Amino acid sequence: MSTPNKPGKNPGKTDPGQHTPANHVDDFSGIATTGHEWDGIQELNNPLPRWWLWTFYACIAFAAVYSVFYPAWPxxxxxTPGLLGYSSRAEFAANMDSVQAGNQTVLRQIADTPVADIVADPELARFATAAGASAFKVNCTQCHGTGASGGPGYPNLNDDSWIWGGTIDAVYTTIAHGVRSPTDPDTRYNIMPNFGAxxxxDKASIKTVATYVASLSGLEGGVSTPEGATIFADNCAACHGENAKGVADLGGPDLTDALWLYEGSLPSIQAQIEKPRHGMMPAWSEKLDDATIKELAVYVHGLGGGQ
Amino acid sequence: MTSSDDTSPGILDQHDVQAVNSAKMRQPLYAARRKIFPKRAEGTFRRFKWLVMLITLTIYYVTPWLRWDRGVYAPDQAVLLDLANRRFYFFFIEIWPQEFYYVAGLLVMAGVGLFLITSTVGRAWCGYACPQTVWVDLFLVVERAIEGDRNARIKLDAAPWGPAKLVKRVSKHSLWLLIGIATGGAWIFYFADAPTLLNDVVHLQAPVIAYITIALLTATTYTFGGLMREQVCTYMCPWPRIQAAMLDEHSLTVTYNDWRGEPRGRHAKKAIVAGVPQGDCVDCNACVVVCPMGIDIRDGQQLECITCALCIDACDNVMDKLGRERGLISYATLADYNANMNLVAPQGQIEPARARDKTTGALVSAVKHTNWRSILRPRTLIYFLVWAGIGLAMLTVLSLRAPIGINVLHDRNPLFVLLSDGSVQNGYDVKILNMTTQPQDMVFSIAGLPGATLTIPGAADAPTTQLQLTVEPDLVLPLRVYVRAPKGEREDETDFTMSIANADGTNSVSAQVRFETPED
Structure with missing residues (x-):
């Protein structure tokens, strides 16, 4: 195989005299080989490009200087701490401090402002909602869920039904003092009697009143009877209201709406009258500062159902 | 060197020179760069290159200073990349970050455009319009003005250091640095209001990043244009490698027509008398000394050649003086070159006489001359249609786009909320876009969901189905929207529309939105 050459052209050939072949010299290129060979393919001993070599030397020099000023040698x-005394941990702490310092003014404002006024102030409300959202994720999602939509026994905070009241002040009080908290004397407290236990x-009356309650919201199996109404008026209306629409001050839930803390069915209502289940919520004023509780209240109130 | 040379009775300069980057004398990789001292060329292509340089540099330096009235709410700079506010202004076009596909489209057009240009006129980009080429040309103008043309520069380079050399060198490098500063300085004006920024830069009040940018671009301009020059094209730029795949036998390349040039010789008449055939090349090396890449075009197409065509000018001048046809070095296609080669060298040996008429001495009619029709071929037409198609599609989309917009994000958690009266509420984060430079009165509304109402805390606290609002110019208005639909027979998911329209009804944009309800 001969390379076709145009007339007047000289095939590229380096003068072998330029190189001193310490070992084998490649015939075609005239460059010494490293002596390495794989299946007949030999490695030419070409030098490193200059720019590469200088970059490499510069990196070595940089590393030497760097190791003096920054933590380096184990x-x-x-x-070794390095002359500048730098540490990424300290940098992080400084960053956090500066963020905290930057938020000091607005945090003090929130602490000094009544919670209802925070909602009315767009600037404060925006900050409080964002801060409340992050505090909610840490403290509240365990029971109320990440979407604040609750579950059986744990209220959904997105809807328009509030057992202890849905105004911003009521929400704030509930978060601060909790529900049936054993340690807070000002806690939201009520107990539904164990009508069955x-x-x-008697069993028949429980069934009658349960059927009556189920009828108020149109649940399956609900029948409105005068007997049921009478039993309800005598035993239940004190907390749930004469019209069964609930009494927020006493924490008596509305029995006429479509929302149920526990399951909305006749057997569930009957079981609740027999031996009521009671939820418990910590008094967060024992663990969180007032500004955080206000932020939580603003966030929860703004979820879509606040009154 | 040149004794009583019969082809050049005092009218021709013979240059005793070897091309620096010739394959014949390939340097070992470790060798230091050998300097190239390109001689000034004169001619058609040189004049064309001056023109291109004037146009490209004018565009570069003047563009940021062009004004374009957009009213009081938007900047009046014609071309502005407002990174801080994430807006791109280009005359009558304003692009928001989510419309970046226009820029992607421009890049696709640039890519296809390079295919188009390369397959038709070869490396025209490299030779004429590439910033590296333009700035090296500019730096060479400075170098020639201070140190003189090729011979003077070679002499100065070899001379020992003295006051005269020091003055010349210092002033040359100072001017180069000034050009570098002007280059970097012009760049930053694309990213902020130019007059304001210039004032700030001069009074040392501009942002640090502006000075860093100027410093970086000064350094790269000075290094690439003044110190590295042809090495950037040969070693750093991928384009010489890529473009080999785009050229075909009908692409225009700068070609040494050795079918009429060889055998070359400085003593043509003597040779002819002696019965030795002689080509048109008188081996004056004019093509070698003007080459900014330091190659000898007579070695054939090579990677280093940026097709600046200065060797064509140089050779044409020589041919003029010798009274021969121009085009010993010319833009030619490989197909034409091969045809001519077959004509004069049927046995593999060039016989220059075959190209010429025996009586008149003119080139015979069988000789193929490349002309502009070589650019019209299916491949280039397809490239052009693709390129133009993308451009037209972008223009169409651009002219039809609404200057208002709506983006809707359905809440993921919870998907829906059951309310006390049995109705269902869904929450949405809605963004209303006003992409105009004037405040817009708009109407936000929902449709397609029977009995549904919306509430927007702070804006529409009472249930309604539409809301009048004013959106500030050039801004996004975020809305927290709750949509409530009554209890009733409904699928698990229902689609409905949220719309935003100008109050006067000129524009209307809708978004298809999902309404989620509990499973029964």
Whole structure:
């Protein structure tokens, strides 16, 4: 195989005299080989490009200087601190401090402002909602869920039904003092009697009133009877209201709407009258500062159902 | 060197020179760069290159200073990349970040455009319009003005250091640095209001990044244009490698027509008398000394050649003086070159006499001359149609786009909320876009969901189906929208529309939105 050459052209050939062949010299290129060979393919001993070499030297020089000024050489479990005393941990702490310092003014404003006024102030409300959202994720999602939509026994905070009241002040009080908290004297507190377990009502009356309650919201199996109404008026209206629409001040839930803390069905209502289940919520004023509680209240109130 | 040369009775300069980057004398990789001292060329292509340089540099330096009235709410700079506010202004076009596909489209057009240009006129980009070429040309103008043309520069380079050399060198590098500063300085004006920024830069009040940008671009301009020059094209730029795949036998390349040039010789008449055939090349090396890449075009197409065509000018001048046809070095296609080669060298040996008429001495009619028709071929037409198609499609989309917009994000958690009266509420984050430079009165509304109402905390606290609002110019208005639909027979998911329209009804944009309800 001969390379076709145009007339007047000289095939590229380096003068072998330029190189001193320490070992084998490649015939075609005239460049010494490293002596390495793979299946007849030999490695030419070409030098590194200049720019590469200088970059490499510059990196070495940089590393030497860097190791003097920054933490570098390992000593046991630690390392040389470097002349600048730099550490990424300290940098992080400084960053966090500066963020905290930057938020000091607005946090003090929130602490000094009544919670209802925070909602009315767009600037404060925006900050409080964002801060409340992050505090909610840490403290509240365990029971109320990440979407604040709750579950059986844990209220959905997105809807328009509030057992203890849905105004911003009521929400704030509930978060601060909790529900049935054993440690807070000002906690939201009520207890529904054990109508069945303590034999306050006989089985037939419980069934009758349960059927009556189920009828108020049109649940399956609900029948409105005068007997049921009477039993309800005598035993239940004190907390749930004469029209069964609930009494927020006493924490008596509305029994006429479509929302149920526990399951909305006749057997569930009957079981609740027999031996009521009671939820419990911590008094967060014991763990969180007032500004955070206000932020949580603003966030929860703004989820779509606040009154 | 040149004794009583019969082809050049005092009218021709013979240059005793070897091309620096010739394959014949390939340097070992470790060798330092050998300097190239390109001689000034004169001629058609040189004049064309001056013109291109004037146009490209004018565009570069003047563009940021062009004004374009957009009213009081938007900047009046014609071309502005407002990174801080994420807006791109180009005369009558304003592009928001989510419309970046226009820029992607421009890049696709640039890519296809390079295919188109390369397959028709070869490396025209490299030779004429590439910033590297333009700035090296500019730097060479400075170098020639201070140090003189090729011979003077070679002499100065070899001379020992003295006051005269020091003055020349210092002033040359100072001017180069000034050009570098002007280059970097012009760049930053594309990113902020130019007059304001210039004032700030001069009074040392501009942002640090502006000075860093100027410094970086000064350094790269000075290094690439003044110190590295042809090495950037040969070693750093991928284009010489890529473009080999785009050229075909009908692409225009700068070609040494050795079918009429060889055998070359400085003593043509003597040779002819002696019965040795002689080509048109008198081996004056004029093509070598003007080459900014330091190659000898007579070695054939090579990677280093940026097709600046200065060797064509140089050779044409020589041919004029010798009274021969121009085009010993010319833009030619490989197909034409091969045809001519077959004509004069049927046995593989060039016989220049075959190209010429025996009586008149003119080139015979069988000789193929490349002309502009070589650019019209299916491949280039397809490239052009693709290129133009993308451009037209973008223009169409651009002219039809609404200057208002709506983006809707349905809440993921919770998907829906059951309310006390049995109705269902869904929450949405809605963004209303006003992409105009004037405040817009708009109407936000929902449709397609029977009995549904919307509430927007702070804006529409009472249930309604539409809301009048004013959106500030050039801004996005975020809305928290709750849509409530009554209890009733409904699928698990229902689609409905949210619309935003100008109050006067000129524009209307809708978004298809999903309404989620509990499963029964």
């Amino acid at each position: 000593i046991g479990t630690s390392a 303590d034999e306050l009502l």
